[in-house]
Amino acid sequence: FNNRSPDDAVMQVAETAIREIVGKNKMDFVLYEGREQIAAVAAQLMQEILDRYKTGILISKVTMQNAQPPEQVQAAFDDAVKASQDRERQKNEGQAYANDVIPKARGTAARLLQEAEGY
Numbered sequence: 001f002n003n004r005s006p007d008d009a010v011m012q013v014a015e016t017a018i019r020e021i022v023g024k025n026k027m028d029f030v031l032y033e034g035r036e037q038i039a040a041v042a043a044q045l046m047q048e049i050l051d052r053y054k055t056g057i058l059i060s061k062v063t064m065q066n067a068q069p070p071e072q073v074q075a076a077f078d079d080a081v082k083a084s085q086d087r088e089r090q091k092n093e094g095q096a097y098a099n100d101v102i103p104k105a106r107g108t109a110a111r112l113l114q115e116a117e118g119y
């Protein structure tokens with residue numbers, strides 16, 4: 001980087017930092033959970049790179065907008081989200097079924113034991 005175009009330098013450093021951060025994290029974190037953390041890490045990483053190149057540029061703040069996957073993979077992300085929601089729904093349905101059936105089975109078993117002991 002040279003200091004003739006500080007805007008370009010900051011843009012290139014920002015792209016480098018974001019690529020590195022996105023590459024090291026899970027997509028759910030990047031897309032849904034980690035905007036503030038990503039912004040903080042990006043600011044720190046950008047400043048380190050700019051300092052290394054002695055640009056004299058100071059990063060004061062990085063604000064992350066909503067992250068979205070590229071259009072080419074959006075359908076795959078939608079499928080993954082739907083599968084995760086289906087898995088959670090099935091898990092909840094199974095737990096509800098177990099919460100209903102197990103106490104009934106224990107009650108039936110206790111009743112049968114009492115009847116058997118009566119003979």
